[in-house]
Amino acid sequence: MLAPQRQQAILAQVRRAGGVRVADLVAELGVSDMTIRRDLEVLAERGLVIKVHGGATAPPSGVADEPGFAAKAERQRAEKAALAEAAAAHVQPGSAVALSAGTTTVRIAQRLVDVPGLTVVTNSIPVADVFYRAGRPDQTVVLTGGTRTPSDALVGPIAIASLRDLHVDQLFLGVHGMSTEAGLTTPNLLEAETDRALIAATRRLVVVADHTKWQTLGIASIAPLTAAHLLITDAEPPTGVRDLLTVELTDQ
Template identity: 60%
Template sequence: MLASQRHERILAGLRDHGAVRIADLTQELGVSDMTVRRDLLELAEQGLLRKVHGGAVSPQATSHEPGFEAKSALALDEKRAIARAAVRLVSPGSSIALSAGTTTHLLAVEIAADPRLRPLTVVTNSLPVAEALYRAGDPQLETVLTGGSRTPSDALVGPLTEAALASLRVDQTFLGAHGVSVEAGLTTPNLDEAATDRALVAIAGRTVVLADHTKWRTTGLSVFARLDQVDVLVTDDALPASDQEAARDVVEQLVVASPPDGPPAPQSQPTQTPPTPAPQDGRTSR
């Protein structure tokens, strides 16, 4: 069994039971005690669990933020399915905003690969999102990248970012989240990133949240939106039916995606035209 498969099994156990024991994991995974301890250490370093004597527990209200690369490999098939479902919500001729995150990055890859979505204006505070769109090399795909300070998630945050967003208006904002729950809403470990996400919600005609099943019932330090502020929640079919029903009771629309049966959308080769930085007064230029 690959390390990534073991990690998914460990995290699934945490989601189901709130805690896992090393003794149980060695039997379930068919590996040594030392291998399980090494797996728990790696997941703890990524902020996905908290080690305790004899096992691990789920991190509650964690203030630790895993880096972009650490999060990219987790639930990858589910994230790709969500991105492919979400791209169907994008209309040519519209303006959208994409927050930072690994799932919104995959949505940007889908957008870059689909010329039918042109013309399109995308506002983002994510460096990986801006890079994915830039590589499309399409002048009809306008990318507006905010300024700001960089976080471990490769997001640009802070007063400059919020000022750039304040006087903009987009048709839809697509948001990722560290955690989603009916009680706490949408949360993130980073206080500055939460403020930027609130600004992205404020400028949107419609708010779309992209969150795979591993985010459900996880709680970060800072709340940036209530779940009833979400117009569309796009998740994957590994989310239990009871949680799907709970989400349907709160959000306007729930979209449940199935994992893809093919490779991710390819990225185009880069051109010489960089993304357009957002001016401080928030106006975009064409």
């Protein structure tokens, strides 16, 4: 296979799945790791993909663009790990917490599997799976029903109805984007409604988002920045944000 043909095949897979791994492409196309990395470099220079650790993802195309879960999971891996560690420090044994859908909240779930006596409410299939695989008998996990999105969130009327009568101590909310004007945003209209239902069920809203989320705009606003009791992030936010809410910075 010639390089242009190979690169076209890689690009088609990125567009179809939202992202690719170098190891998978090596096995699928029967070429070396270095060859795949050169192909990704060529595609990245043309603006057709975004190189990430171990592979590449599709670039965002607009406010309604919603990358798949696998694609988002490869972005800002170190930052998400640090955010998850900081978020988990706020959870007490025996408390009830909610985790929204997202790759950052999955990292938080991985940090919470050792906290005894937790009740966890989530609309994220991957989050629920983290706790299911841990198999702790002293933890209770409530997974909402609903319609599945590309980011593996369960959304819509069924999800909202299941949250209506629930009450949790705190919610860890991942977001697609943040700005002082639009607030917390998502590229999925139904996910915005479901996230608002999660917010209504909690006593304390903790937004967990890395620096790339600033000035990124999703089509639907979830809530204003001031709805958050705490923002955990990895870099100093834009001017004026600290006047609106409490900010905790990680070391990452």
